[in-house]
Amino acid sequence: MPEHIVAHSLRVAQVGVFISSYLKMSGEDLDIGLVEAGGLLHDITKMDSIHAGENHALSAFRLFRTLGYHEVADIVRQHVRLDQDIRHDTRISEALIVNYADKRVKHSSIVTLSERFEDLLIRYGTTPERRETIRRLHDEVTEIEFNIFKKLDIGFTGLNDLNVLEPSARVKPEDIYK
Numbered sequence: 001m002p003e004h005i006v007a008h009s010l011r012v013a014q015v016g017v018f019i020s021s022y023l024k025m026s027g028e029d030l031d032i033g034l035v036e037a038g039g040l041l042h043d044i045t046k047m048d049s050i051h052a053g054e055n056h057a058l059s060a061f062r063l064f065r066t067l068g069y070h071e072v073a074d075i076v077r078q079h080v081r082l083d084q085d086i087r088h089d090t091r092i093s094e095a096l097i098v099n100y101a102d103k104r105v106k107h108s109s110i111v112t113l114s115e116r117f118e119d120l121l122i123r124y125g126t127t128p129e130r131r132e133t134i135r136r137l138h139d140e141v142t143e144i145e146f147n148i149f150k151k152l153d154i155g156f157t158g159l160n161d162l163n164v165l166e167p168s169a170r171v172k173p174e175d176i177y178k
């Protein structure tokens, strides 16, 4: 895995752990270790998949399923696009958090959804259909963001505070909001 994907994955894991710790304090039932594993591993096959012209979420899914890590497999499979039932579930799931965290991290920096999707449009919006898909995904994730943050007492831009830390630091809300 190239350095830049390692840095990106560390940051996604950090954001995911932070959000899930925060949600846990407000009473959500979440497996933080699973979020961390999903964040660290979601792009594990990305480089190979680019070369092979494969869908990297599906190739990562197959890898972890073969290894017997079914929960991680399910999370990495959904990191680009969530299954509809997970998106609409009233329970916030580990897969939803990893998916959202990935949308807040551009390279290894935490950005807003608008910044991230602008970048995705430039990099992947090569046809009108692709641009439409990216815009639809942006709408979906905006709704997810609303559903996460209505349970928390920080705004979504509050996550940007983590940018002052190294991506690998494992932080809990109480470390930031003393």
Ligand SMILES: [Fe+2]
Binding pocket: 042, 043, 046, 056, 079, 080
């Ligand atoms: Fe990815």
